[in-house]
């Protein structure tokens with residue numbers, strides 16, 4: 534497995550692979566890998582000839598009071614896991630390599646899609662994501678790039694970014710990997726103490742409750758939200774950031790639940806903010 538920390542040699546490597554006619558699959562991550570990330574890697578291995586994984590905790594997408602400094606990092610462990618999966622190359626740049634002295638150009642997807650849900654709770658977050666993802670796409674020039682549905686809003690924004698700017702990459706979405714009790718895998722789960730870990734299943738259970746209501750015929754988004762909120766409030770360690778029921782993929786408010794839609798949650802368990810969602814479809 535090749536390991537790059539600098540942009541220039543990585544670009545040379547990618548150019549060589551392309552000259553040989555290889556299809557490049559790219560999996561962007563922030564590291565501290567778990568089965569969710571590895572499911573993206575496995576899908577990439579099936580669809581591409583060469584798989585490149587990036588590991589970069591992007592300072593630009595964290596707010597001043599967020600967890601950039603304490604975000605878990607373990608590059609040695611990540612490299613061992615990726616080697617086992619048969620990944621071809623890893624790109625793990627420093628912040629200085631990505632944002633050279635004088636850096637001042639940003640990519641911003643505008644409109645409701647970036648203003649609601651995590652965009653509202655984390656101002657500037659998606660500008661940071663869109664900027665780094667555009668840079669990574671320009672560096673890696675992948676044919677295919679793989680993103681998880683756990684970060685559904687991010688996925689829809691990146692799909693829009695690619696459409697709006699005619700980027701030459703196909704976005705492939707991958708279903709959410711869960712622990713046995715339903716908790717969506719996330720690097721941030723490592724922040725939870727044992728009591729909080731148990732409490733964290735409230736997100737999945739709340740989504741299940743919501744799904745049951747929809748299956749039983751509920752079509753009113755406000756009523757659905759209310760039941761889910763009341764359910765989450767039964768968990769003393771949980772504090773709701775948001776519960777949203779919106780259209781897919783443009784995340785518009787709904788008068789009536791119809792077609793493809795998302796139930797999306799962000800909930801603090803203690804001081805750890807977790808997100809999860811179900812994407813559902815009704816007639």
Ligand SMILES: Nc1ncnc2c1ncn2[C@@H]1O[C@H](COP(=O)(O)OP(=O)(O)OP(=O)(O)O)[C@@H](O)[C@H]1O
Nearest residue numbers: 562563564569680681683684709710718719720721
């Ligand atoms: N449980 C999961 N199932 C499928 N894909 C996932 C899962 N968790 C993360 N991913 C995907 O992996 C990619 C990298 O995400 P990231 O490194 O931020 O991981 P994370 O575990 O979501 O971290 P965080 O703690 O920041 O939520 C993203 O495309 C993300 O959607």
Ligand SMILES: CC(C)(CO)[C@@H](O)C(=O)[O-]
Nearest residue numbers: 561562563591662665684
């Ligand atoms: C897409 C991404 C790697 C950009 O930093 C990050 O937001 C993530 O890991 O989901």
Ligand code: BAL
Nearest residue numbers: 563594595658684687
């Ligand atoms: N998985 C999204 C990255 C973040 O929370 O910053």
